[in-house]
Amino acid sequence: xxPASVLAAIYREHGARLLEQNVRTFLQARGKVNRGIRDTxxxxxxxxxxxxxxxxxxxxxxxxxxxxxPVAHIRSITDFQIVNGGQTTASLTSALLKDDADLTGVxxxxxxxxIKDRDKVGTIVSxxxxxxxxxxxxxxxxxxxxxxFHVRIEHLSRTVWAPARARANRETKWFYERARGQYSxxxxxxxxxxxxxxxxxxxxxxxxxxxxxxxxxxxxTWDGLPHMVSRGAQKNFAEFTLQLEKGQVQDIAFFQHxxxxxxxxxxxxxxxSDQDFGGYRANIVTYTLAWIAHHAGGGIDLxxxxxxxxxxxxxxxxxxxxxxxxxKLVHCPDLTLGLFDLSILGNLSINKEVPMNKKDIVRLxxxxxxxxxxxxxxxxxxxxxxxxxxxxxxxxxxxxAWNDAKISEAVGCRT
Numbered sequence: 001x002x003p004a005s006v007l008a009a010i011y012r013e014h015g016a017r018l019l020e021q022n023v024r025t026f027l028q029a030r031g032k033v034n035r036g037i038r039d040t041x042x043x044x045x046x047x048x049x050x051x052x053x054x055x056x057x058x059x060x061x062x063x064x065x066x067x068x069x070p071v072a073h074i075r076s077i078t079d080f081q082i083v084n085g086g087q088t089t090a091s092l093t094s095a096l097l098k099d100d101a102d103l104t105g106v107x108x109x110x111x112x113x114x115i116k117d118r119d120k121v122g123t124i125v126s127x128x129x130x131x132x133x134x135x136x137x138x139x140x141x142x143x144x145x146x147x148x149f150h151v152r153i154e155h156l157s158r159t160v161w162a163p164a165r166a167r168a169n170r171e172t173k174w175f176y177e178r179a180r181g182q183y184s185x186x187x188x189x190x191x192x193x194x195x196x197x198x199x200x201x202x203x204x205x206x207x208x209x210x211x212x213x214x215x216x217x218x219x220x221t222w223d224g225l226p227h228m229v230s231r232g233a234q235k236n237f238a239e240f241t242l243q244l245e246k247g248q249v250q251d252i253a254f255f256q257h258x259x260x261x262x263x264x265x266x267x268x269x270x271x272x273s274d275q276d277f278g279g280y281r282a283n284i285v286t287y288t289l290a291w292i293a294h295h296a297g298g299g300i301d302l303x304x305x306x307x308x309x310x311x312x313x314x315x316x317x318x319x320x321x322x323x324x325x326x327x328k329l330v331h332c333p334d335l336t337l338g339l340f341d342l343s344i345l346g347n348l349s350i351n352k353e354v355p356m357n358k359k360d361i362v363r364l365x366x367x368x369x370x371x372x373x374x375x376x377x378x379x380x381x382x383x384x385x386x387x388x389x390x391x392x393x394x395x396x397x398x399x400x401a402w403n404d405a406k407i408s409e410a411v412g413c414r415t
Contacts, residue, residue, distance in 0.1 A: 055085030
């Protein structure tokens with residue numbers, strides 16, 4: 001048995017690190033089961049042990065102290081991880097912090113498995129989650145939360161800073177929710193003070209977090225599988241998992257390109273919503289972006305999208321025009337059910353050029369930018385120096401980032 005006050009203290013100190021092997025973290029008190037846990041803590045704390053399933057946890061090593069009578073006590077636990085019971089742990093802590101609940105006398109039953117063979121941790125933890133977790137519905141995406149791919153993406157999301165957006169004064173991060181409920185849980189833990197909450201929201205803005213099923217949508221759309229995306233989050237995630245390339249390196253560049261795809265997807269969702277089509281947004285977005293990615297042949301400049309943390313006017317216009325044509329097709333039931341792959345769009349005619357990746361990306365330093373601005377201020381007429389300085393400033397990836405066609409039209413030069 002584990003005193004609830006001790007469990008809450010451990011969770012307050014270590015937070016989400018205690019749940020790294022859990023398939024999801026706290027889902028807040030919105031769910032029926034989590035509300036029930038909270039109500040029991042507040043109204044019938046003496047019945048908590050009888051009503052609650054307790055915890056399933058793992059450890060690498062434990063030390064037992066048995067010289068204080070017939071009952072043995074655990075003196076220390078190494079690498080303590082709650083595999084099943086994250087809802088219970090976070091609900092207890094939440095009731096303590098938010099509702100000032102008295103946890104005195106509340107006990108939690110604990111089943112602790114010591115796993116000495118570290119190579120088998122992943123398999124054992126997955127099986128414990130699959131067979132023991134019955135408090136909230138566990139999806140297939142939840143069960144793969146501890147896959148090395150998702151752990152690596154989570155690590156990158158906590159360490160890689162995204163460039164400041166235009167007219168913004170600070171860098172931010174994109175939060176990858178490897179375990180369901182992580183973002184809300186991390187945000188909730190910082191509600192102890194207004195300053196901590198503001199700092200978290202500034203670092204991880206509410207519009208910059210995405211889940212495993214979101215990642216699968218971005219990936220399969222980009223890889224030309226909009227029909228799989230249209231079949232629903234879980235089926236699409238299962239297909240995405242099968243498509244993952246073995247040995248693929250998830251480095252910083254991989255993460256930056258992933259976020260760029262997320263930016264395109266979120267931007268397309270807004271553009272399609274503004275069209276007021278009256279439905280089918282999910283299908284229109286995935287088929288539109290899959291068509292664009294296919295016709296670009298890998299030539300879309302994801303690096304610039306990452307740097308700007310947004311898409312340019314040319315891409316915005318293209319999505320707006322393309323989604324109009326796609327909308328005419330999605331009323332077909334077979335399309336919305338994901339029965340037609342990208343080939344159905346093979347003869348689709350869209351009168352817009354797909355923006356391609358530039359051969360040479362212009363990215364000026366502060367000094368170079370100052371020189372160009374000084375040249376423009378000093379030169380008069382239509383001198384070559386003036387034109388070159390103007391071209392460089394307009395092409396600057398960290399500035400206006402105009403495409404070649406727009407620069408050619410404005411400056412009067414050939415691409």
